Amino acid sequence: MEVSNQMLHRPVSILQGVSFVCGNASFWEMPRSQCVSFCFEIVYDDDGFEICVGNVFDEMPQRTSNSGDEDVKAETCIMPFGIDSVRRVFEVMPRKDVVSYNTIIAGYAQSGMYEDALRMVREMGTTDLKPDSFTLSSVLPIFSEYVDVIKGKEIHGYVIRKGIDSDVYIGSSLVDMYAKSARIEDSERVFSRLYCRDGISWNSLVAGYVQNGRYNEALRLFRQMVTAKVKPGAVAFSSVIPACAHLATLHLGKQLHGYVLRGGFGSNIFIASALVDMYSKCGNIKAARKIFDRMNVLDEVSWTAIIMGHALHGHGHEAVSLFEEMKRQGVKPNQVAFVAVLTACSHVGLVDEAWGYFNSMTKVYGLNQELEHYAAVADLLGRAGKLEEAYNFISKMCVEPTGSVWSTLLSSCSVHKNLELAEKVAEKIFTVDSENMGAYVLMCNMYASNGRWKEMAKLRLRMRKKGLRKKPACSWIEMKNKTHGFVSGDRSHPSMDKINEFLKAVMEQMEKEGYVADTSGVLHDVDEEHKRELLFGHSERLAVAFGIINTEPGTTIRVTKNIRICTDCHVAIKFISKITEREIIVRDNSRFHHFNRGNCSCGDYW
DNA sequence: CTAGGGTTAG
The missing domain is CATH 1.25.40 (Serine Threonine Protein Phosphatase 5, Tetratricopeptide repeat)
Known part of the structure; x- marks a missing residue:
């Protein structure tokens, strides 16, 4: 399982100077008695205070309930004074006990002052006070957030030794810590051992x-x-x-x-x-x-969700005006909001607007452009047919371009049929990511549509040598709370005869209305007739047909596809929507296509 | 005195 970007972007410097020393890895497998050998030590600071009875948060107001919601912590737990004042009170306390330490540690941890929280844990050790389940439940989330599974495991070892590993609070923190460190199997194990x-x-x-x-x-x-x-x-x-x-x-x-x-x-x-x-x-x-x-x-997240929604559905202008409305209402766009608005621009070709937004990030909002923003602009330029410009833009990026950034340009090259640039881009992709399946498939497609069968064969050989296999195209549709999946060319679905009968009938009507099969995207070197048959078996077409056969007239059909919708199917489904008078919505890997009365919401710009 | 959450996205 890959670690998400979010995890990788977290700084780790905060952990320096803190050490929970313990043995290594596999205490999971050990009987409890052996776990005792895992010691837990804190690096002590030199200064220390006397133990005190009492609680620095004694003066805190009670939490008030909040409109039936459970998330009272953030909104209603208002400190009467800042954490700094709390610290001053704590520091002058003549005697401090575990509870007072736990309180200040929790206070720091909840205020995001992790270094201070950890410093207090260390200080606690100097006074002979041992961290308990309260202390560690406050500290563990720090290591979740900073994805430090080593430190997290050290604490895990310590709590096993102390016999508090089945504490619900500790358990939940551990489950979360392992999950955020992309070690979900360990989360499962902790969870399975929690009896409460x-x-x-x-x-x-x-x-x-x-x-x-x-x-x-x-x-x-x-x-x-x-x-x-x-x-x-x-x-x-x-x-x-x-x-x-x-x-x-x-x-x-x-x-x-x-x-x-x-x-x-x-x-x-x-x-x-x-x-x-x-x-x-x-x-x-x-x-x-x-x-x-x-x-x-509404906060920036809710705005971003709806902006992205409209963007994915091809309503670029609506998305842009929502973005403007958000700013007008005083909600500051964050980096994700910019990804959304740039995606919106890219899906409808608003090149000038996108540049404006891209530049405003640093100039107006003090936000850094990250890989995603560069990717969105590169995608936009490519879709708009400005292939050379996109190429230069990516080459000059401040961030190292990844295979996926180049991949969007490659698919633009394929849409705009620029084989020469595509070859250049593909090589770029293969140098950073030599196993990029999408790039191999796209290049094969382009060679095929240009009749360059030799180059295609060469590329296929290269794929085979690497042991790469094409990911099968598949589409699925929900029907009566069941999901029906279709794989391109697969005839095993029980309704296949009916589907073919339907498609055949529709096809006759389509041809009367001017449909001509676009076989340029067919990868195989076979005759035209055979190519048309292959298109006939494309997964999105099967799923759409299945949906129409099994629903009342007028019902909206929703199909999801794992890869980009094929050019010919895009044309065909437009015809099908008109002939059958259905709204057909196909989600491919990057957006939604709403087919209605012979048109698609993407305006053929995709 | 302690634990879990929403928006990017190939």
């Missing part, structure tokens, strides 16, 4: 699955949690809903939405933003917009 699990421990693992891209497992565990009669809270919903967004499983997303409303969490901004994202990624931008319009409070 509350909603938070369940959700730590659910969220862990989502963070590691294991969406199906996240949903499975969420269901298990509900079955175990643990009621999901607000946080649990905002953790699982993104799993539906990623999987594009509208029916599950809808069920969760229903659950959210019944639970009274509908106005929670975290959940509402997740729902906006989920509906738009599942192809229902109207529902997404409805939820967004009903939200009372």
Whole structure:
């Protein structure tokens, strides 16, 4: 499992000077008695204070409840004075005990002052006070955030030795720590050993699955949690809903939405933003917009979700005007919001606007342009046919271009049929990423459409030598709460005869209305007739046909495809939408195509 | 005195 960008971008300098010394790796496998040999030491500071009874937060006001939501911590736990004043009080306390240390450590940790929190843990050691489950529950999340699994494991070793590893708080922190370090198997093991699990421990693992891209497992565990009669809270919903967004499983997303409303969490901004994202990624931008319009409070995340939604659905102008509206309302766009608005520009070809936004990042908002922003602009230039400009832009990037940045340009070269530049770009890709499947496939396609069979064969040989195999194209459609998958050319679906019959009938009508098969994208060196047959078996076409056959007239068809929609299928589905009078929505790997009355929302710009 | 959450994205 890959570590996400978010993890890699976290600084680690904060951990310097802190040392939880303990043995190495595999204490998992050891019987408990042997774990004792793992010691836990703190590097002590020289100064120390006497132990004191009392609590520096004694003066704190009680938390007030907050509109039925659970997330009271951030909003309503207002300190009467800043953490600095708390520290001053703490420092003059004549005697300090574990509780007072825990309190100040938690205070620092919750205020993001991690160095101070860890310094206090060290100081605590100088006074003979031993960190307990409270201390460590405050400290562990620091190592989750900074993805330091070594430090996290040291603490794990220590808590096993102290016999507090089954503490729910510690357990949840450990589950989270391992998940954020991309070691979800270890999260599972910690979780499985917790004999007392509350909603938070369940959700730590659910969220862990989502963070590691294991969406199906996240949903499975969420269901298990509900079955175990643990009621999901607000946080649990905002953790699982993104799993539906990623999987594009509208029916599950809808069920969760229903659950959210019944639970009274509908106005929670975290959940509402997740729902906006989920509906738009599942192809229902109207529902997404409805939820967004009903939200009372909007932050940069909710704005970004709806802007990205419109961008993915090809409503570039709407996305741009929402971005302007966000700024007008005084919400400052962050880096992600810029990714969204640049994506919007790229999908509709707003070149000048995009440049304006790109430059305003540093000049107006003091934000650095990161790889994603460069990628979006490169994508925009490429789509707009400014291939050379895009090439130069990428070559001069301040960030080292990755294979994926070059890949967007390569697909633009393919759209604009510039084989010469494509070859140049492909070589760039292969130098950074010699196993980039997409690049091999695209180049093969381009050679094929130019009749350059020799070059194609050469490239295929190169692929074979590397042991690379083409990822099969597949499409899927939800039908009565079941997902039906289709693989290109695969005839094993039980309804295949009906599908073919349908496609044949539609095809006759299509040809009458002027459809001509575009066989240029067919990879194989076979005759025209055979090429047309191959197009006939494309997965998106099968899924659309299956959807139409099995639904009432007028029902919207939603299909998801794992790779870019094929040019010929794009034309064909336009015809199909007109002939069958259906709205057909196809999500490919980068956007949505809304086919209606013979047109597509992308305006053929994709 | 302690633990889990939403937006990028190939």
